[in-house]
Amino acid sequence: MKEPRVGFGRETIQRLLSNLSAYQQKYGFDETVQITLNALLAYYSFNLEHGFKDEHLYESILKLKEAIPIYSNSTGEGGIFKVTKKSILEDAHIDLRGFFQSRYSIRHFAPVEVNMCLIEQAVAMAQKTPSVCNRQSSKVYVFSSDEDKQKVLSYQSGNRGFGDQASKVLIVVSDLENFTLIGERNQCWIDGGMYAMSLVYALHSLGLGTCCLNWSVERSVDKALKKATNIKDSESIIMMIAVGHLPEELRVTQSPRKPVQEVLVIK
Ligand SMILES: Cc1cc2nc3c(=O)[nH]c(=O)nc-3n(C[C@H](O)[C@H](O)[C@H](O)COP(=O)(O)O)c2cc1C
Incomplete structure (x- = not known):
């Protein structure tokens, strides 16, 4: 302030x-x-x-x-620090329009393994996503082996024809243990959804292709996947994300967007 x-x-x-x-x-x-x-x-x-x-x-x-133990040399973070407009503008000056325009849902992956370091880098970037009271309820599960990916994808209905080519399948969750009030009942979908978006853009910035995979399932399917993967019941599944390297050439859907005038309501 x-x-x-x-x-x-x-x-x-x-x-x-x-x-x-x-x-x-x-x-x-x-x-x-x-x-x-x-x-x-x-x-x-x-x-x-x-x-x-x-x-x-x-x-x-x-x-x-x-009461802090002598052996602790942790200084941690917390409190405040000063930034300048100049430093923010310098770091934020990127061609975001081109970056946004070049992200497509990728449904054709190269048969090359995605190194776990790239996933770790992307998750580290996504950690900067804002969340309510900085509670950071989101988590990412990574599945790499053919057996695990196949198992996880068998519960999802929108990956036929390309899911099996993904090098990694991610499951983004938001843990309800972070929320206590009735008014916060939908917060996991917002914080988790924003986190997933950051993660998709982070992966895009690292040159990887992604396709969000819906988790529009009934309770019984949700329960079955959680049981099969040891995901806690308190962790709401936001979506899966198929991740892979891009082939040299591929087809993507055009998916035109509504014009700005249709969605921007200026009062
Ligand atoms: C939450 C969410 C779930 C999605 N689920 C699927 C899915 O199950 N299968 C699929 O092929 N695409 C899925 N998509 C991708 C959308 O179809 C795609 O984002 C949309 O058509 C716009 O295309 P674009 O991503 O190429 O810009 C999903 C996207 C979102 C955000």
Whole structure:
């Protein structure tokens, strides 16, 4: 925010402190504790800079910090850092129109194995996808062996004629354990869907072909796939993605899009 209010959010901070203390007692020191402490320190420093010294908060932070084991050299992330418009524009300056236009659903793959390093790189990129409260509910399962791919694809109805050529079959899921309120009941589809989109574009940027594969199935099929793959029941399956290298030449569908005037409603 441009001008955060000094001392704002004290109740939330108190709750965070007591939750953190309970968490630390139960689970010990880990990255979550470190990130939370860094965020609390940033909050304390901001207030101090603006003439508001919260002694109680500082003492609580120090107490929690004392519990950090000596052997830990983790500094973690959390809190804030400054960026400039210039640095953002420099990194974001790419021809996104050409990039978007050159992604097609690929249904013809070259018989070349996709190295797992590429999948790891793509997942690392997709990790930057925004998610509600940064809860990062999405996960990716990768299937590589012919037997596993065949098994997984046998539950999906839209891959006939090309699924067997995919070098990797991914299943993107969003874990419902990250959501607690009734109002969040559809959040997994949004966060998981956005994650899947990032992943598809990340794979595209690495030169790989992808085809999203719908998971529009009844509960019994969903249950059967989860059982066959050990995917937890709390993990909602967002979609599968067939991944492979591109052949030198291939046909893709034209799939024309509606004109902007039809979808952009300017009020
Ligand atoms: C969630 C989702 C599920 C899809 N499921 C399938 C599928 O099961 N089989 C298939 O051949 N294509 C599938 N597609 C691909 C769409 O048909 C394709 O994205 C659309 O026709 C636009 O074409 P384009 O991706 O080449 O631009 C799916 C796409 C999405 C986003």
